[in-house]
Amino acid sequence: MPHIPTPPNTAGIRSLFSFRRETAKPMLMLAQILLRGDSPLTHGERELIAAFVSSRNKCEFCTRSHSAAAWHLPGNTRALVMAVLENPDTAPVSDKMKALLTIASKVQQSGSFVTDDDIALARERGANDMEIHDTVLIAAAFCMYNRYVDGLAAETSADDDEYDLMGKYLAENGYYHGQE
Numbered sequence: 001m002p003h004i005p006t007p008p009n010t011a012g013i014r015s016l017f018s019f020r021r022e023t024a025k026p027m028l029m030l031a032q033i034l035l036r037g038d039s040p041l042t043h044g045e046r047e048l049i050a051a052f053v054s055s056r057n058k059c060e061f062c063t064r065s066h067s068a069a070a071w072h073l074p075g076n077t078r079a080l081v082m083a084v085l086e087n088p089d090t091a092p093v094s095d096k097m098k099a100l101l102t103i104a105s106k107v108q109q110s111g112s113f114v115t116d117d118d119i120a121l122a123r124e125r126g127a128n129d130m131e132i133h134d135t136v137l138i139a140a141a142f143c144m145y146n147r148y149v150d151g152l153a154a155e156t157s158a159d160d161d162e163y164d165l166m167g168k169y170l171a172e173n174g175y176y177h178g179q180e
Contacts, residue, residue, distance in 0.1 A: 059146035068167020
């Protein structure tokens with residue numbers, strides 16, 4: 001049961017947004033910029049980072065919704081997303097993505113854990129400064145989103161079909177449309 005009043009039959013972060021709409025708007029705008037705005041990382045790669053960090057934070061709602069969004073985007077499959085969540089070192093992603101996921105994992109633990117060697121390895125594997133920046137910011141933002149969802153005990157659905165529909169919607173429509 002959520003720690004604050006939320007509308008019935010709503011799950012996750014959207015239910016919390018209804019409690020305080022003035023904080024919902026900038027959070028949705030940030031998600032839109034990070035996951036759908038201009039970046040050399042594809043939408044699918046950015047959703048994969050969001051799902052990965054959420055998984056490391058054990059935020060079930062965000063892990064499941066962003067995993068579903070990731071596998072509904074070009075370049076990803078359900079199997080690929082699940083492989084990354086299980087073990088990014090053996091997942092069938094590029095060496096550049098593996099290096100970026102290492103950085104994201106370190107940010108998830110503490111931003112100060114990211115080393116010069118981590119950045120150098122990402123660059124050696126083809127990551128540019130914008131990709132490194134966006135990876136760090138997505139990881140940091142998803143730590144906030146995950147803690148928001150879990151800290152207020154937002155409802156989490158157990159229905160796989162619900163997450164699949166949510167992921168398809170997010171893949172097609174993004175997060176913020178100017179009317180929240």
